[in-house]
Amino acid sequence: MSLKAIVTGGGSGIGLAAAHALARKGMTVACLDVNPPGDPFIGIKVDVVDDAQVRAAVTEAAERLGGIDVLVNNAGIGAQGTIEDNPDDEWRKVFEVNVFGMVRVARAALPYLRRSEHAAIVNTCSIAATAGLPDRALYSATKGAVMSLTLAMAADHVREGIRVNCVNPGTADTPWVARLLDAAGDPEAERAALNARQPMGRLVSAEEVAAAIAYLAGPEASATTGTVLAVDGGMHGLRLRPTR
Known part of the structure; x- marks a missing residue:
């Protein structure tokens, strides 16, 4: 049995790692992706803020794949700052990609998923949905919406045989985080602080997040829906005593 999957934001980072894992x-x-990869994948250029582009891209993917069994809703962008730092236009932009983009892609994929016997949607969320992080007000708001959206979608589509789950990565060693570190006044000190924030003492790798996505997407997780799976080095649940 060869399942057919589409991955948004599959050009780099967690999305590309997820594509390889699947x-x-x-x-x-x-x-x-806006910059899709080539072989061994079917690369389709799309901007998830444009509904017409999304519908055309999902239709093309379904035709070239011969259907859709799995959707990994991973496309997203970041933002820094408190509520005072990001103008309204940036709030709209980040919500357009991180939340409305997922809605557009899932909406376009649902007719194909309903025909599958192994239908699954996995949304990429974030530890920012459950932990208050400084200077991440806008980003956290979008990821909180993604987590709630995941649970609502799971309830809406469980009787159609479509499972919906999300993965909550901690700070991951991705190109976006690398750019943030490069822009910091002291990149090494900033990396050390990010490492220390996660109880395991290191950043999460894109491949570790991808492994969780691949599990939730596959038939072995057929009894799992409405689940939020943290891959965060223990950040969500552990409270360690300070070292001396």
């Missing part, structure tokens, strides 16, 4: 499970994968 391919290793035997899935055929289409990557939808």
